[in-house]
Amino acid sequence: MANQVEQQLTEELMPFLQKERYATIATVDFETNGPNVNAISWVYAPDHNTLYFAVDNRSRIVQNIKHNPNVVLTTIANGTTYSISGKAHIKAEKLEDTPLKLGLIAIDVEAVRDVMFYGSKISADISYEKTYDQNAAEKLDRQVMDAMKKA
Template sequence: MANQVEPRLIKPLYDEMQKERFVTLATIDFETSGPNVSAISWVLAKDDSTLYFAVDNRSRILENINKNNKVVINLIANESTYSIQGEAQLKEERLQDVPLKLALVEVTIREVRDVMFYGSKIVTEVQYDKTYDKNAAEKLDRQVMEAMKKA
């Protein structure tokens, strides 16, 4: 049976991407032309065909996107695993109202593919803990997500 393919986010995925969450981002490395995978958490669905994510404005991710704007975001949600393929572009060099120097990247979604292997489902989603000051982490997370919502 073929995996489901959609041209945009389905509602359960859109809803899941309204809060900070763990995803992986695949880009093409600007030096090696090979795959490069990063874990990020500041990601937001602006609408069902647009994602925003924030990264340090010195990140290799930005150099990679500058040379080749094709990206894939891997999302575990809705009891499955999804590959969200799109084209990325720098939207803001410096995200406003955030104390860190973060860049805002916009991803135009081209395809959302359920890539979970046949006959299985995710029963536990990825969880993580911030390893620095919890209050500072929560405050920064709120600032970043609010700034992305305003963008």
């Protein structure tokens, strides 16, 4: 996909966006109008034109989106780095069936770009560990992902 701009999520990218994964979300800070970047993991693509993610509904991310809907979600998959830009909106102030106060954000995908620098590829997938109770983390991850799939 190098040097191409797609208007929707591609077939090769969709499987990676059907489960929890490391991504970053860039928003426009509502106070400074500068960039604001956060790491997130609860990401789900219900179709080729939409991305969901869940975050604490008191998060600065939510405030930023309410003031300016322009966002970029960046993730690594297929040995490359994807930049997915679009307009975001609050789909739900409180994601049902989860124990935390999570907001559900929807991104209307406008552009998908392969932004990996020339002549290179990612040779190992990013991995991370939850640093709290493993059973509680797995249960929470299931609850959040299931709730996003039902939304």
